[in-house]
Amino acid sequence: MSTTQTSKIEIIKAPTSKINEVDFKSLSFGSVFSDHLFECDFKNGEWQQPVIKPYAPFLLDPSSRVFHYGQAIFEGMKAYKDENNDVWLFRPDQNYSRFNTSAVRMAMPEVPEDIFLNGLNQLLQLDEAWIKKGKGNALYIRPFMIATGTGVIANPSNEYKFMIILSPVSSYYSGDVKVIIAEHYSRAANGGIGAAKAAGNYAAQFYPTNLANKEGFQQIIWTDDATHTKLEEAGTMNVFFRINDTLLTAPVSERILDGVTRKTLIDLARSEGINVEIRSVLVSELVEAFKNETLKEIFGAGTAAVVSPISGFSYQDVYHELPKIENTMALQLKTKLENIQNKLDADPFGWTVKV
Amino acid sequence: MSTTQTSKIEIIKAPTSKINEVDFKSLSFGSVFSDHLFECDFKNGEWQQPVIKPYAPFLLDPSSRVFHYGQAIFEGMKAYKDENNDVWLFRPDQNYSRFNTSAVRMAMPEVPEDIFLNGLNQLLQLDEAWIKKGKGNALYIRPFMIATGTGVIANPSNEYKFMIILSPVSSYYSGDVKVIIAEHYSRAANGGIGAAKAAGNYAAQFYPTNLANKEGFQQIIWTDDATHTKLEEAGTMNVFFRINDTLLTAPVSERILDGVTRKTLIDLARSEGINVEIRSVLVSELVEAFKNETLKEIFGAGTAAVVSPISGFSYQDVYHELPKIENTMALQLKTKLENIQNKLDADPFGWTVKV
Missing domain, CATH: 3.20.10.10 (D-amino Acid Aminotransferase, subunit A, domain 2)
Structure with a gap:
């Protein structure tokens, strides 16, 4: 893995891509994830160093508050690719502001705009090969935040993890x-x-x-x-x-x-x-x-x-x-x-x- | 670590105990955990091999359903030690049955009695040194279950983790x-x-x-x-x-x-x-x-x-x-x-x- 620093986000690239293992013609919604994820932890009252790194499981303590008291919020967004291979988001400001509205209601810290939107932009640039052209095709974007502080007492956590993961999707056909x-x-x-x-x-x-x-x-x-x-x-x-x-x-x-x-x-x-x-x-x-x-x-x-x-x-x-x-x-x-x-x-x- | 099999529960003992690091005179509720935890996973429609093992963080995929769709339930119980060093539970049948009532409402699998109560009993026997005598002293018991299946689609998970963790507590004084x-x-x-x-x-x-x-x-x-x-x-x-x-x-x-x-x-x-x-x-x-x-x-x-x-x-x-x-x-x-x-x-x- 190579580690580089780009506009404050630490980027750790996956050594190889999984993209050739994915059949983009038969995608099941939300089940396949791209090569990288964005992560930023909240500790000691502030957001820490944001990182883009290979998509992988992570460790949590059994007493992590998200398991016991349910502080967990998310957003659903999509990125699209046009005929010129340019990548587009749809009203990302709306998802960003709603995410923080959710955060306030769940007594979680608000995520700064440069972490949410800049993190998302850089993650999309790195994994842009996962966005396919054509109507209905998109890269589904899942920003989410969970309470990672430990202890089984029903109070708000003092530590949180904000992540963005990406899942390629095709036209969603719900049937009758x-x-x-x-x-x-x-x-x-x-x-x-x-x-x-x-x-x-x-x-x-x-x-x-x-x-x-x-x-x-x-x-x-x-x-x-x-x-x-x-x-x-x-x-x-x-x-x-x-x-x-x-x-x-x-x-x-x-x-x-x-x-x-x-x-x-x-x-x-x-x-x-x-x-x-x-x-x-x-x-x-x-x-x-x-x-x-x-x-x-x-x-x-x-x-x-x-x-x-x-x-x-x-x-x-x-x-x-x-x-x-x-x-x-x-x-x-x-x-x-x-x-x-x-x-x-x-x-x-x-x-x-x-x- | 020594591995032994006791009435179907696999037991992996911690090499050393953390108990001497704990000040039992000034316990903050729910913040210290005993040496071991009980764990049983639900996969392929059935409960797997139950295990007692050292308390430690565990790995979860970023798309685990508990983070996104909140399937997570718990119970709160206590174990007490009498003057003869016998260990007692208080109405454990009530917590067991309520746990499964919660499971049904949250579309999660019910936990069989021998996994929940036998697992708890064996865990308490192993960590009985963590239970202190005297009024107000107890070992707080936290059974919980989380959805561990992956995928960002709002459906019930097909995989779950049931755990029991233990936290020594003293008399809880809420003040005015x-x-x-x-x-x-x-x-x-x-x-x-x-x-x-x-x-x-x-x-x-x-x-x-x-x-x-x-x-x-x-x-x-x-x-x-x-x-x-x-x-x-x-x-x-x-x-x-x-x-x-x-x-x-x-x-x-x-x-x-x-x-x-x-x-x-x-x-x-x-x-x-x-x-x-x-x-x-x-x-x-x-x-x-x-x-x-x-x-x-x-x-x-x-x-x-x-x-x-x-x-x-x-x-x-x-x-x-x-x-x-x-x-x-x-x-x-x-x-x-x-x-x-x-x-x-x-x-x-x-x-x-x-x-």
């Missing part, structure tokens, strides 16, 4: 997604951590989602935990409803994640002349719209799948299959967004940032 | 505990994971608790997230209120942990002839009881502190200091319970189990 509307289980409390990208929010969803899977549904549409009358998120995504030609989505809140794809789709839809209403959508309203045939589409929105169309929903043991329609807004918006992300279309919004 | 009643933040949702000892539940409390600390309060009394009118837990403990000579505590629910100390205190109080009501206690009722001077005591109950008296509470920016009284139920029950746990009194309930 049927959902069930939550009538009992919930993903977030009022005054809770639903708006943070906190690890614990995801584990909480697995059991109810397994129950839904057994009944033949791929995902759950989460409702507010107090009344189960308001539609909030779909699985791990934000959710949109099209009633007639209006798109509806819930406002972000303490219970609802401020999704980057969500806010991007809102802007994109409005620029396409689509009427978008940001307001609480009631379960009763959805059922009513289904009955009077004004409910045209439901789709999830998130970084991994971009847009994920939902084919029908179950509520109070009744399944409502949406009619198949042509020219869906889901496909229109997904195509528009992917073309901007992959630099196949112009980006009048200034969302894409060159690495 | 003033609390603030939660009016905005919450620890649990209806249909959420508040009843599970899930790591993520604890991290969620740190930020609001830090805010309370800054205002001069040590802990928060959590209320229901939907209305903030019902008193539910105090910090990481269950909570009891004494109005006149009646003890009140909330029923366990999806939002409230089924605490072993809680249920023990209920039985112990009743056996002492104290009237105990298990029902929702309203914030308004507490304020009213304070005003008409029928509110005598508030205390938390948990494994670490056993009983933690609360000296006053703040609600809607008004601080209510409880009058100092003699012969508190908190002290009466704590003494009774610690005497049973440390085998200084008879145990007519059959709660103590010899290792």
Whole structure:
């Protein structure tokens, strides 16, 4: 391994690349990682020397706080390569600021911009061969932070590890997604951590989602935990409803994640002349719209799948299959967004940032 | 290191003990660990060879699911040593069954009884020198399980690690505990994971608790997230209120942990002839009881502190200091319970189990 110092980041290069072992034609989402990772530790009240080094397991004490008290947050981003082999990020400022919003809510230190964004840029430059051209292809980026301080006492840790790992992905095809509307289980409390990208929010969803899977549904549409009358998120995504030609989505809140794809789709839809209403959508309203045939589409929105169309929903043991329609807004918006992300279309919004 | 096989558990002994480096007179809770730990991995759908080995850091992949999706649960227990040097556990069956209840809710595999309890027994026998005699002295036991499968996709892991680590503790003295009643933040949702000892539940409390600390309060009394009118837990403990000579505590629910100390205190109080009501206690009722001077005591109950008296509470920016009284139920029950746990009194309930 050769060690060099580049603008304060220590870089330890992997002696050989694993890239030739990877079949980029059949990637399973998030399961293969690139040659290097970025790492920076927080100790004694400050961020330490950042390092880029070969992707490898690392040592943790059995009493590390992340295992016992769950201080762990993450982000999901993607890097794209255009026809000129230039590498692009999509709205990285949004992920950076949300990461620190999550950090504050979980009583973790905020990560400085030069560590997060400069670290990411240099890591992407080193592993740029892992980013493939073409629509749907991307390098999925996973920045995350965990509590590494030791001791089994329920207080915030005084040591943390921030890391960025990279996973090549191709177009995410979720297939036919049927959902069930939550009538009992919930993903977030009022005054809770639903708006943070906190690890614990995801584990909480697995059991109810397994129950839904057994009944033949791929995902759950989460409702507010107090009344189960308001539609909030779909699985791990934000959710949109099209009633007639209006798109509806819930406002972000303490219970609802401020999704980057969500806010991007809102802007994109409005620029396409689509009427978008940001307001609480009631379960009763959805059922009513289904009955009077004004409910045209439901789709999830998130970084991994971009847009994920939902084919029908179950509520109070009744399944409502949406009619198949042509020219869906889901496909229109997904195509528009992917073309901007992959630099196949112009980006009048200034969302894409060159690495 | 010598390797021997004892009733299916592989035992790798530490070459030397760290015990002489430990000052048992000034222990900081949960910060020192004994010579050995118990470990058992879950892979390919089954539990693997259990091992007792020297306490040491272990390797994890950066994409381990525990870091990203928070599948992590734990228990808190204690082992005690009596005057004859016999070692005792307190209601270990309760912790064992609650551990598996947590596992189910977090979509993790249940741990078989012979792995959990037999593993614990053998670990305690090996590290029995770490258990000191005398009231308040104990070996704190931390069984925990984390998701070790790799891949950044929000699905349950297919690999897990179950561990038990041990930390010597002395009497836990919390000092003067003033609390603030939660009016905005919450620890649990209806249909959420508040009843599970899930790591993520604890991290969620740190930020609001830090805010309370800054205002001069040590802990928060959590209320229901939907209305903030019902008193539910105090910090990481269950909570009891004494109005006149009646003890009140909330029923366990999806939002409230089924605490072993809680249920023990209920039985112990009743056996002492104290009237105990298990029902929702309203914030308004507490304020009213304070005003008409029928509110005598508030205390938390948990494994670490056993009983933690609360000296006053703040609600809607008004601080209510409880009058100092003699012969508190908190002290009466704590003494009774610690005497049973440390085998200084008879145990007519059959709660103590010899290792």
